[in-house]
Structure formats: C-alpha cells, structure tokens
Amino acid sequence: MRILTATSFVAASLALSACSGGEAEQAATGGPPPMPQPVTMAQRPDATGGEALYVEFCAMCHAPNGMGTGLIARRADVSLLEERDDLTVELVVLSARNGIGNMPAIPRGEVSDEQLQQIAEYLAAGPHGGAQ
Template identity: 55%
Template sequence: MSRLFRIRAAGIGAALILAVGGSLASADERQDVERGRELYREKCAMCHAAGGMGTGLLSRRYPKGQELLENRTDLDPAFIATAVRGGIGNMPRIARGEVSDAELALISKYLTRRERN
C-alpha cells in the first residue's frame, strides 16, 4: 500500500468518522431541539405565542417579529433560566414541578438552536 494511499485512506476514514460522529451528534441535538420545541409549545406558548401575554408585553419593547421568543437570536441559556426561575416583569416564576430542570434545558436548546442562529 502506498504511503499516499494510506494517507488518503486514513484521511477518508477520519472524514467518515467525523461525518458519522457529526451526524450522530447532530441527530441527538436535533432530537433535543425537537423535544424542546414540543415542550415550549406545551409549557410556554400560552404566553409566548402570538396573542399571549408575554408576546403582547414584549411587543412594547422589541421590534416587530422579535416579540416572539422563537424568533429571537439573542437568547442564551443562562438568561432563559434566570427569567424562568426568577420571573421577569409580569412573567411569574416557574417552579420545577411545572417545568423540571431537564425540561428547561431542552426548551433552552430549542430557543438557542444553532441552525437558526
């Protein structure tokens, strides 16, 4: 086997590993984001979908379109957790019985999803 071939083969192998690994990671992430989206719809959309209290109040402070949290690109997990557990403005604090830490992490993944940012 030529050195060049070995290098090429190794390169292809590495690329394959990266591709497979990457797509696996990506599949997990997509699954988390999808679950986060479902949880967001279940737990948050009552206020943060169109017509909800949160959307109405945020529309007073953000440009059109940005009042919907799902459209925002400036959210980060720490801010989301602070707002959820500590409340913000009119938003009440959300207890762990209603949204567990694990669920909050998934919701956060959805609101900060990479493919949108």
C-alpha cells in the same frame, strides 16, 4: 328604555355578526384581522424535544396570540421568542426560574430542570421556522 336580557343580548349579537358578513368582509373593509389560532401540538405534530416542551409549557403566553408577546414588544424589537436570535440558554433559564417583568417564576414542580434546559437550548438556537 328597553332592557336587554342575557338571552336577547346574545341573540342580538349573533344577528349583528351574521349581518356583518363575517371575517372575510371585515378584512375586505379594513376591519381588524381575526385572532391567530393558538399554537398547540395538534398544529406541530412533528415537534420533539425542546420545541415540543416549548409548545406545551410556553406557547400559551409566548406564541402570537399570547399575552407575553405584547408585554415583550414593549421592550424588544422581536416579541415572539421563537423568532428571536438574541436569547441565550442562561437568560431563558434565569428568566423562567426567577420571573421577569410580569412573567411569574416557573417552579421546578411545573417544569423540571431538564425540561427547562431543553426549552432554553431550543430557543437559544433560534430563530425557528416553526414560529407561527
């Protein structure tokens, strides 16, 4: 039995991925699609107000590649917060401050009341075309 060292394992993995032909071939042969790119301000430079705050504080979990979308999908038809049309300001604030499901409570030291209000108003006005 041959034991791979970390270096040889990485080299073997790189060689295997190089032989596979990359993402384009994977998609053409029915492989899984590539992971979505994270949503950042670099992708949405014109975002202001609640949208900019959402990208800064919430998108890491609630954008297409975030863990929160999979958890929401278990109990809601639309898992991306920016695509939902059933959010109210009160629900967003309450959920953020108290936590909901696996989402921890967001303290005022992390997101101020004013910032959270702007985020909640932005989401409650959805669905938004900025959702990726």
